[in-house]
Amino acid sequence: MGEFDLIERFFKRPTPQTDSAHAANAPPGVGIGDDCAVLPIRPHTQLAVSSDMLVEGTHFFPNTDPRRLGHKALAVNLSDLAACGARPLAFTLALSLPEVNEHWLSEFSAGLFALADAHNCPLIGGDTTRGPLNLSITVLGEVYVAHGQTQALLRSGAQVGDDIYVSGQLGDARWALMVLQGQLKLPQALSEPHHGSPTQDSPLFAAAQLRLEQPTPRMALGLALRGIAHAAIDVSDGLVGDLHHLLQASSAHLKTPEPLGASLNTEAALGLMAAAHYLPKDLVLRCVLSGGDDYELLFTAPPSARAAVQTTALASHTPVTRIGTLEATPGLRLLDAHGKELGGADKYKSFDHFSSQLA
């Protein structure tokens, strides 16, 4: 099968029609098949752009379920749009494949398009070539402009005194990865109900593996937080590492003499991992604080917005937990349930692809 046949068979779909919500006068867009895709952009919007690359052996195991991989390749990009409060418009896919495996391609494209359809985000172009397995997606979204101000959620808008929130769960992707890598033996309490296959058949492990392999981008929450959150980022490198990015960007924006800091309530954080009761507390903290690959939204909002944040969470069907406070004092403080400092925050560093997760 050649490149053009492959695209025709697995990736070509009817040219997306211009969304009826788009300006009625805008000429229709042109999808896959020309040198470029041409997209109408609505007035009073800006374009949000993000690119993420997933590489076999670095970001996923060679035997990863291709349907989940198709989902994840787009999900990690959509998550960046969510963190900016952007609405998805379209995406491109550049795909390097070692061979044409029709089953793999069929499953991969099914997972990819299921998520794309759920978010009304058509594939509009890309590239297919031979080489080591590599999935490179660029996603385009729109953010609104009101009164000359962008409505994008940025990392740089946090203020001293802001509450710190995180959506959904944290840490599950990391302990699932540790089990798959053979670094962590599944505790008996988790594997007991399942005779014969102690690690792979536990429902809690299966749920954690799903979080690793098929993360949920928090699109509705991201859109709903516009005008409520001061700053947002998605948790891909790990909570502490991404909080550090947010603090850095906000400090730079505020031109504070010293970098901003934060206190985190570790009890609230521990509660974010479904399997927390079955694993050692230190491991749970490491997974939650620096696990990475969570694709949850980490955001800040003023205390006056607490009711609005909870309403937003309910309306977007996304759990949100308040886990800390943004402070003028530099550094990160880990507190227990009584607000007493635990120490040891320094060891929860960011995930960095060059001290690679899988390698």
Next chain:
Amino acid sequence: MGEFDLIERFFKRPTPQTDSAHAANAPPGVGIGDDCAVLPIRPHTQLAVSSDMLVEGTHFFPNTDPRRLGHKALAVNLSDLAACGARPLAFTLALSLPEVNEHWLSEFSAGLFALADAHNCPLIGGDTTRGPLNLSITVLGEVYVAHGQTQALLRSGAQVGDDIYVSGQLGDARWALMVLQGQLKLPQALSEPHHGSPTQDSPLFAAAQLRLEQPTPRMALGLALRGIAHAAIDVSDGLVGDLHHLLQASSAHLKTPEPLGASLNTEAALGLMAAAHYLPKDLVLRCVLSGGDDYELLFTAPPSARAAVQTTALASHTPVTRIGTLEATPGLRLLDAHGKELGGADKYKSFDHFSSQLA
């Protein structure tokens, strides 16, 4: 060196300022460093998007000069914008690297940014990870909308009776590749003036190698052809293959009962390769008609536009050659200088990455 240090050192540059030609009221864009880049888009424009991936061993040799590679990775994407008559806005780079080689990164980014700066096309985001060498770029451009009509040049606008043109030279990239692959021994006439190193020091070979490794995207010509050309495509797969794509798209658009065809003047085509006099005629024809990797513009325009096309070529400092005619009769006909059909057009098939160039 970690991912964030690497980006900071080799790829972070001052946030691009909003072009003064942009709407004065548009909020400024946000560059590298947030979850997404946020770009203002001017009224009465549409977005043009293209993604291309270059893989080591498939698209370039492991020892390719990294500065040229940085140029080429962006050039092949810009060429797609040129073929649509789009003006570059910005690009993202997703980069997978087997190791952090500072010399390589420094040279690569120098080549990349030199071309980006020449076309006022800033890097606004991307991804860096560990893995087999892979360069994935998505370029964004703007096309104008006038009277509710897109001004984008498309593949699908060609008409029966149109002249067929190509810019610049064709075929040089292919014979340079054949020499580098050891498939073609440099003819003595080309190597003679250079004692000692018969293949690598000939000026004609060096020029052809430059065409392979550092192609020139025809941005000015693409922009200038709007309103003159009926259809355009860039020659990446080879002249015959890309002409076939243009004919297919235009036939579909016109809903012709049979696919459109074309006659090509092979004498004019032979003249497009600088080394034509020194190589066997059959080889020259193969390089010109199906070599690929040329990144020239192939376009059609009505005979009434001949003077306008030549004026456009002069104004954009880009040679343009009329090489054929678009016809209602399906198929491709190769003609000699006297208009007599040569036959054998079928053997000049398209380059396809899955019958890979380098593998």
